[in-house]
Amino acid sequence: MMQQIYPVGPHSFAYELNKDFHFAAAHYIPHEDAGKCQKIHGHTYFTNITIVGDELDHTGFLVNFKTIKDLVHKRFDHETLNQDQAFSDDKADQFPTTEVVARTIYEIVQQYLDSLPNHPICLQVYLRETPTSYCIYRPKRKDRI
Structure with missing residues (x-):
């Protein structure tokens, strides 16, 4: 995977962790205005998840990358x-568009983070669907789980 710096808004947390990975998945968008995307097709999604916090856990991690x-x-x-x-x-x-998949990844990650005693926060999810198309999901402060 190519190293890349992702745009992140300013924050005042002591630690910022970024995890890059990819996954392969198929989807379709069930709406007539989706054009070719109405048909099932696949992508190799590239993902970056940004997590912030002020306290490390008992192992010295903000959160375990794995x-x-x-x-x-x-x-x-x-x-x-x-x-x-x-x-x-x-x-x-709830269609599996890039935007909704990015938001769903945020929800999955933040739900896990909420169970941790050091209270890390998922600041954003960057999701690249193709080499030329990506989405960044950043929850509004009031919408954080």
């Missing part, structure tokens, strides 16, 4: 996203 990757990779790699419980063919805000 755990962050496993939360997403084990769930979505070599799957059809439309079949996952997080997505729906009936509601546009």
Whole structure:
């Protein structure tokens, strides 16, 4: 994977952790306005997850890199996203678009982080669907889980 610096907004946390990984998945967008994307097709998604916090855990980690990757990779790699419980063919805000997949990854990661005693926060999820198309999901402060 090529090293890349991702845009991150300013923050006042002591630590910022970034985890890069990729996963392969198929999907389709169940709407007539989606054009060719209505048909099932696949991508190799490249993901960067940014986590921030002020306290390290008992092992000296903000959060374990492997755990962050496993939360997403084990769930979505070599799957059809439309079949996952997080997505729906009936509601546009639950179609597995790049935007919705990025938001869903945030929700999965933040739910795990909420269980940790050192209270790290997922600041953003960067999701590249193709070499020329990507999305960044940053929850509004009031919307953080």
